[in-house]
Amino acid sequence: xxVQQDTVVPSRDTILAILDGVKDPxxxxxxxxxxxxxxxxxxxxxxxxxxxxxxxxxxCPAILVIENDITAxxxxxxxxxxxxxxxxxxxxxxxxxxxxxxxxLKAYGIAPPGRVESSGLVQLMRARRTVxxxxxxxxxxxxxxxxxxxxxxxxxxxxxxxxxxxxxxxI
Amino acid sequence: MVPLPTAPVNALFEYLQRLGDDRLxxxxxxxxxxxxxxxxxxxxxxxxxxxDLIGQATxxxxxxxxxxxxxxxxxxLAYWREAVEFRNCLxxxxxxxxxxxxxxxxxxxxxxxxxxxxxxxxxxxxxLAGIAAKSLKEAKYHVRxxxxxxxxxxxxxxxxxxxxxxxxxxxxxxxxxxxVTDAIDREMISAGIAPDPxxxxxxxxxxxxxxxxxxxxxxxxxxxxxASARGARQGxxxxxxxxxxAEMQIVARSHPGATW
Numbered sequence: 001x002x003v004q005q006d007t008v009v010p011s012r013d014t015i016l017a018i019l020d021g022v023k024d025p026x027x028x029x030x031x032x033x034x035x036x037x038x039x040x041x042x043x044x045x046x047x048x049x050x051x052x053x054x055x056x057x058x059x060c061p062a063i064l065v066i067e068n069d070i071t072a073x074x075x076x077x078x079x080x081x082x083x084x085x086x087x088x089x090x091x092x093x094x095x096x097x098x099x100x101x102x103x104x105l106k107a108y109g110i111a112p113p114g115r116v117e118s119s120g121l122v123q124l125m126r127a128r129r130t131v132x133x134x135x136x137x138x139x140x141x142x143x144x145x146x147x148x149x150x151x152x153x154x155x156x157x158x159x160x161x162x163x164x165x166x167x168x169x170x171i
Numbered sequence: 172m173v174p175l176p177t178a179p180v181n182a183l184f185e186y187l188q189r190l191g192d193d194r195l196x197x198x199x200x201x202x203x204x205x206x207x208x209x210x211x212x213x214x215x216x217x218x219x220x221x222x223d224l225i226g227q228a229t230x231x232x233x234x235x236x237x238x239x240x241x242x243x244x245x246x247x248l249a250y251w252r253e254a255v256e257f258r259n260c261l262x263x264x265x266x267x268x269x270x271x272x273x274x275x276x277x278x279x280x281x282x283x284x285x286x287x288x289x290x291x292x293x294x295x296x297x298x299l300a301g302i303a304a305k306s307l308k309e310a311k312y313h314v315r316x317x318x319x320x321x322x323x324x325x326x327x328x329x330x331x332x333x334x335x336x337x338x339x340x341x342x343x344x345x346x347x348x349x350x351v352t353d354a355i356d357r358e359m360i361s362a363g364i365a366p367d368p369x370x371x372x373x374x375x376x377x378x379x380x381x382x383x384x385x386x387x388x389x390x391x392x393x394x395x396x397x398a399s400a401r402g403a404r405q406g407x408x409x410x411x412x413x414x415x416x417a418e419m420q421i422v423a424r425s426h427p428g429a430t431w
């Protein structure tokens with residue numbers, strides 16, 4: 001997508017700061033940069049901006065909203081034209097989420113992802129790392145399903161505070 | 172898209188359709204569970220798996236359209252081809268049956284998917300290798316889901332054991348088609364684009380046999396399939412695909428070019 005705009009050449013840092021304000025539509029405590037969805041930003045001599053993004057999951061419906069939000073935020077700040085380019089490689093990983101962003105996820109009520117394990121291709125009934133309840137900090141929890149309300153989350157249950165909660169799953 | 176010196180473009184187009192159509196058709200089948208799952212968690216899980224598979228199909232069919240070079244995108248390929256032009260295998264188009272039947276179909280496919288995608292991450296085709304690396308992360312979750320259910324249902328109650336065994340016996344005849352090697356596959360292997368199905372088949376048999384045993388099920392045996400259980404890669408599908416496509420394609424065909 002390309003949106004025409006009067007030519008003002010911003011610095012790359014200016015654009016990155018604008019992108020810090022673009023939140024994930026499904027997890028609004030994280031910005032698209034926190035998530036690692038933004039892979040690169042390039043500003044040409046004429047002020048044309050190219051933002052490279054990568055989707056979280058192949059079928060994540062939020063990626064179209066994210067692309068539109070990125071363009072809208074940059075244009076609203078008076079810069080452009082904006083092109084959003086999608087890449088699949090390297091494949092998105094929750095390991096790219098910073099410690100600071102993990103703390104915000106937990107405060108929001110979503111257990112942050114564990115580190116991605118380099119496991120074998122087919123590992124059934126594996127001994128799972130224990131997930132900490134984001135509400136009461138208990139480790140007396142169980143994963144009810146690895147598929148939750150969005151592609152990126154699993155469904156958990158805390159036996160201590162008897163609350164269901166979600167975990168951002170490692171991928 | 173970098174032109175490939177050793178593989179004719181039409182062979183690569185053909186191969187990418189096979190990969191994309193397997194995921195598109197199975198994704199549609201899984202989406203049929205939405206609102207009908209046996210429990211809420213499984214309703215959500217099947218919808219999530221459907222979404223991943225359709226997302227993978229989108230990437231693969233988009234690449235297929237670019238390789239073909241006739242201006243067709245992933246939507247044109249999904250909605251405007253006829254049944255005989257689809258290149259998915261017979262296994263993925265089989266009806267859902269009960270939840271156990273869906274689990275068995277998914278498990279047999281998922282084991283193949285993780286092995287194939289793992290091989291494709293080393294493809295000489297960068298675009299395909301990138302899609303495979305992304306899809307593999309999702310497929311590992313899928314096989315853990317379907318594999319865990321194989322164990323729970325096989326080693327579960329008398330009824331769940333009996334029903335999953337029946338589904339395994341029924342669906343087994345569609346599995347050799349996953350490993351059929353024809354001229355298209357040989358082109359892909361010699362160009363280093365895809366792994367050799369014969370190598371995948373050995374690994375697949377080992378993993379599947381292990382899970383069948385752990386699930387206390389009877390292995391259906393390695394008997395050669397009847398001639399009818401292959402040919403879908405060339406467009407000879409079972410009657411089920413036409414019904415599936417009628418539902419999947421009706422909106423796009425009734426309102427061509429519609430946007431919202």
